[in-house]
Amino acid sequence: MTLIERIRKGEIPDEVRKVASAEGLDIKDLTEKIRAGRAVIPRNRRHTSIEPLGIGEGLRTKINANIGSSEDRVDVGEELKKLSVAVDAGADTVMDLSTGGEIDLIRKEIIGASPVPVGTVPIYQAALEVTRQGRSFVDMDEEELFETIERHGEDGVDFITVHCGVTRASLERLRKEGRVLGIVSRGGALTAEWMEKTGKENPLYENFDRLLKIAKRFDMTLSLGDGLRPGCLADATDRCQIEELITLGELAKKALEEGVQVIVEGPGHLPITHIERNIRLQKDLCNGAPFYVLGPLVTDIAPGYDHITAAIGGALAGAYGADFLCYVTPTEHLGLPGVEDVREGVIASKIAAHVADIAKGIKGAMERDLAMARARKALDWDAQIRLSIDPERSRKIRERSLPSDAEVCTMCGSLCAIKISRSTL
Amino acid sequence: MTLIERIRKGEIPDEVRKVASAEGLDIKDLTEKIRAGRAVIPRNRRHTSIEPLGIGEGLRTKINANIGSSEDRVDVGEELKKLSVAVDAGADTVMDLSTGGEIDLIRKEIIGASPVPVGTVPIYQAALEVTRQGRSFVDMDEEELFETIERHGEDGVDFITVHCGVTRASLERLRKEGRVLGIVSRGGALTAEWMEKTGKENPLYENFDRLLKIAKRFDMTLSLGDGLRPGCLADATDRCQIEELITLGELAKKALEEGVQVIVEGPGHLPITHIERNIRLQKDLCNGAPFYVLGPLVTDIAPGYDHITAAIGGALAGAYGADFLCYVTPTEHLGLPGVEDVREGVIASKIAAHVADIAKGIKGAMERDLAMARARKALDWDAQIRLSIDPERSRKIRERSLPSDAEVCTMCGSLCAIKISRSTL
Numbered sequence: 001m002t003l004i005e006r007i008r009k010g011e012i013p014d015e016v017r018k019v020a021s022a023e024g025l026d027i028k029d030l031t032e033k034i035r036a037g038r039a040v041i042p043r044n045r046r047h048t049s050i051e052p053l054g055i056g057e058g059l060r061t062k063i064n065a066n067i068g069s070s071e072d073r074v075d076v077g078e079e080l081k082k083l084s085v086a087v088d089a090g091a092d093t094v095m096d097l098s099t100g101g102e103i104d105l106i107r108k109e110i111i112g113a114s115p116v117p118v119g120t121v122p123i124y125q126a127a128l129e130v131t132r133q134g135r136s137f138v139d140m141d142e143e144e145l146f147e148t149i150e151r152h153g154e155d156g157v158d159f160i161t162v163h164c165g166v167t168r169a170s171l172e173r174l175r176k177e178g179r180v181l182g183i184v185s186r187g188g189a190l191t192a193e194w195m196e197k198t199g200k201e202n203p204l205y206e207n208f209d210r211l212l213k214i215a216k217r218f219d220m221t222l223s224l225g226d227g228l229r230p231g232c233l234a235d236a237t238d239r240c241q242i243e244e245l246i247t248l249g250e251l252a253k254k255a256l257e258e259g260v261q262v263i264v265e266g267p268g269h270l271p272i273t274h275i276e277r278n279i280r281l282q283k284d285l286c287n288g289a290p291f292y293v294l295g296p297l298v299t300d301i302a303p304g305y306d307h308i309t310a311a312i313g314g315a316l317a318g319a320y321g322a323d324f325l326c327y328v329t330p331t332e333h334l335g336l337p338g339v340e341d342v343r344e345g346v347i348a349s350k351i352a353a354h355v356a357d358i359a360k361g362i363k364g365a366m367e368r369d370l371a372m373a374r375a376r377k378a379l380d381w382d383a384q385i386r387l388s389i390d391p392e393r394s395r396k397i398r399e400r401s402l403p404s405d406a407e408v409c410t411m412c413g414s415l416c417a418i419k420i421s422r423s424t425l
Numbered sequence: 426m427t428l429i430e431r432i433r434k435g436e437i438p439d440e441v442r443k444v445a446s447a448e449g450l451d452i453k454d455l456t457e458k459i460r461a462g463r464a465v466i467p468r469n470r471r472h473t474s475i476e477p478l479g480i481g482e483g484l485r486t487k488i489n490a491n492i493g494s495s496e497d498r499v500d501v502g503e504e505l506k507k508l509s510v511a512v513d514a515g516a517d518t519v520m521d522l523s524t525g526g527e528i529d530l531i532r533k534e535i536i537g538a539s540p541v542p543v544g545t546v547p548i549y550q551a552a553l554e555v556t557r558q559g560r561s562f563v564d565m566d567e568e569e570l571f572e573t574i575e576r577h578g579e580d581g582v583d584f585i586t587v588h589c590g591v592t593r594a595s596l597e598r599l600r601k602e603g604r605v606l607g608i609v610s611r612g613g614a615l616t617a618e619w620m621e622k623t624g625k626e627n628p629l630y631e632n633f634d635r636l637l638k639i640a641k642r643f644d645m646t647l648s649l650g651d652g653l654r655p656g657c658l659a660d661a662t663d664r665c666q667i668e669e670l671i672t673l674g675e676l677a678k679k680a681l682e683e684g685v686q687v688i689v690e691g692p693g694h695l696p697i698t699h700i701e702r703n704i705r706l707q708k709d710l711c712n713g714a715p716f717y718v719l720g721p722l723v724t725d726i727a728p729g730y731d732h733i734t735a736a737i738g739g740a741l742a743g744a745y746g747a748d749f750l751c752y753v754t755p756t757e758h759l760g761l762p763g764v765e766d767v768r769e770g771v772i773a774s775k776i777a778a779h780v781a782d783i784a785k786g787i788k789g790a791m792e793r794d795l796a797m798a799r800a801r802k803a804l805d806w807d808a809q810i811r812l813s814i815d816p817e818r819s820r821k822i823r824e825r826s827l828p829s830d831a832e833v834c835t836m837c838g839s840l841c842a843i844k845i846s847r848s849t850l
Binding site: 070071072131181182184186188232233271272273298299302307308309315316319330335337338347348351352354358359370372373374376384387388389394396398401403404410411413416418421 | 495496497498524525549552553556605606607608609610611613614615617618656657658659660696697698723724725726727728729730732733734736737740741744755756757758759760761762763772773776777779780781783784791793794795797798799801802809812813814815818819821822823825826828829834835836837838839840841842843845846847848
């Protein structure tokens, strides 16, 4: 039985208790949210080594770090290092997006080593295995795709991205739309091209029931991918994006009925003024299913700094109700992130999630800021460093230029406002 | 005559023509905005070497970089380096906040070398000169403060921060408020402490007319400082902050009547949910005067990353109508920023301003993103690098891991969505 099926039978699963306890929530409320599909605990029944983690309404905003090899860069050791750096910096989940080297092996290593839920995008591997055989990926057999998904389930993957909303109808709308940047999702592009060349419907849409069966077998959460997400501000919130979202909402409903947990993925590149309506619309159209956004990136012109553009968009998206933020690293749009990129990306995303949690009124969020404010008032530098989101970085910067008066810092010196007004205010 | 007085006489000053041309605005519209105090062109009549720069309603969002020495770090050469790095990275103005070494000399050097408007906070120097004489800064004579302000005007400073809203009334409200972090503005703390110890009213409030006379003499713009800005989320949008803002609105009106250009300064530390009302309230209470915000920082817990917390707050503040963003560097709350911090701070702030300009519909803003989107569609890497907010950084990251196929990048390789779907979409 899946987690939802157990809840439907009246059970209060241990996973739910643990998540409720970790988040300081009422167990019954959380149980109801999972039953209604407004929160999920993504955990493959074979992946019992991880702590249960909740994502959704009323819970702390979670963040994901994408790791994994590419055709140009394969180093299992480096990927494991990325995993540990990501988790240490605060990633709540990781996705192994490996597309280079022995993909099965890397995935197994990551699942084995990860203390947090692991996600994948099986179509990458399915397409690559076809091309490695010297065939074109458009010759991929539907069976090969489903077989890859099963393999991921067997290995213990907790959630998979499946681009079920790239349908003949949404591609027709894409064509009518006349987008600037077309499709920027890899899974979306592979699916669309396959459909174009074969003339068939998307098998993950057409045979969604088969997908649900596999998901049920492993109690794997489906993350319904937005293969038609906008890849630039000019394409934001257009008709084909919303067509796909409507379909994802329908599929989310169906999955829930079948007892499969679902997350819905969202943009992407959005002007800051589009964020609120994108979040509200997803909640309206997808029965309040957890919303997993990539960024959103609020400008296209900042490669090298897309962890910042994503932090701006992610903070705002979270404040409006997005539940799960996929990090973006400084190397986005330029190459495969390295270990240091992973760290920078996770921290920027953590900041956005925390800012959102303050807006959402999540228990404990504002208290951290209050503790920091009190440490500042007390000119207690040890506490300020300890309470920082990245204590090591705070310490390094402070130690780089130590003040002659240990109570203040090298910016204000004797003009320290807090010190000046301490006696009277 | 000041710029406003010239406009009132029916003149269309050359500065206004230049700014209108640079921003692609109608000259008469801009003239009316300056007359109404909704836009300013901060330029000391002695500082004719700079290009006129407009700040306010309907104009591109501007950003300021704070530079200057501190008691613990004095190096004129380094400050000039910070100036050139800030300007190269896109700072629209700089403020010399020097508090160490020969302050007059550093200021003169910066004003001489700067191609952009220069601001200062004269009370820092006034207080320090008193303490350098072995006296306590609370023994500062009102004359000494006004004399310092005049000296800055004579040197050609284009805009000065004056904390005129720290009044006996606002301090009384501060006391009733019971803030967590009291006063975090240096100018605010100095003023409050001076008032506390002398029992007098703030001379810059009580003798605002005298301040206006000095400002008129040099056609220096007044930036009405928010000495009582919140220094932590818990203190945001409280009664003493708003009391001060009301006073600043009254003073802004008076200054405008006297033909002196005015900017109003704002927070500071704010939860993301407070940003909209802070911006709207300032516009309501201050006759639409340009709003100059420091950040806002949307969490207290990210020292080392406050350029990111400020970019989140600044982008949103700008989108709601803030006109002028003061940058924040990664070293904020920890020490005096170095040259590299200045660069990081300016770029993060530029990103925020650009994101805001897209929201505001500023001419040319969205076009930059569109050009980038087209370069991505064309897999034109030279153009992508050229169109980046920081081309050098983009190039470095790209060259750090060159792909085997020059058309794509090392993240996606043969799975490049744009390349895959190029033939059909």
